[in-house]
Amino acid sequence: MPNTHCEQHQQLYAELDKIIEETGSSKGSLINVLHSAQGLFGHLSRELQEYISDRLDVPSSQVYGVVTFYNFFTMIPRGKHQIKICMGTACYVRGADRIMERLRDELGTEGEEPTIDGLFSVHGVRCLGACSMAPVVLVGERDFYGRLKPDKVAAILEKYRGDGNG
Ligand code: FES
Numbered sequence: 001m002p003n004t005h006c007e008q009h010q011q012l013y014a015e016l017d018k019i020i021e022e023t024g025s026s027k028g029s030l031i032n033v034l035h036s037a038q039g040l041f042g043h044l045s046r047e048l049q050e051y052i053s054d055r056l057d058v059p060s061s062q063v064y065g066v067v068t069f070y071n072f073f074t075m076i077p078r079g080k081h082q083i084k085i086c087m088g089t090a091c092y093v094r095g096a097d098r099i100m101e102r103l104r105d106e107l108g109t110e111g112e113e114p115t116i117d118g119l120f121s122v123h124g125v126r127c128l129g130a131c132s133m134a135p136v137v138l139v140g141e142r143d144f145y146g147r148l149k150p151d152k153v154a155a156i157l158e159k160y161r162g163d164g165n166g
Pocket of ligand 1: 086087088089090091092126127128129130131132134135136
């Protein structure tokens with residue numbers, strides 16, 4: 001594993017090594033290994049991709065190709081709580097852009113980069129399939145907020161701050 005990392009990163013690489021041993025270090029394991037690596041590290045940096053390329057003996061261009069092909073994979077760090085704002089038509093016409101603006105104001109972020117404390121990142125996504133509840137926001141994989149108004153945003157964020165919840 002790269003020896004330039006802090007202890008916590010080294011532990012993550014050690015865990016990844018264990019997963020690779022269990023999954024098998026072959027080309028066929030690539031997607032599973034990338035999936036696990038993203039779960040451990042939060043995102044797939046170029047360095048991490050190089051590491052996986054070495055360990056599985058798969059060209060790094062192929063690893064990069066898979067990472068960029070699947071929406072699920074990301075090379076950008078994400079917050080602990082990912083906030084997805086639907087920017088589909090129904091949500092957009094009902095004010096999704098104002099929700100986005102309020103979220104970014106509250107969090108002090110601009111693009112998809114995480115907040116300085118690493119707690120949140122904000123992502124515009126396509127239709128979440130709940131247009132009758134527009135505008136909708138999904139926090140993490142499960143917490144769904146429909147018919148959202150900008151003045152409710154601060155209270156929602158507060159739920160995820162400080163209490164170790166979720
Ligand atoms: S457009 Fe937002 S849920 Fe469909």
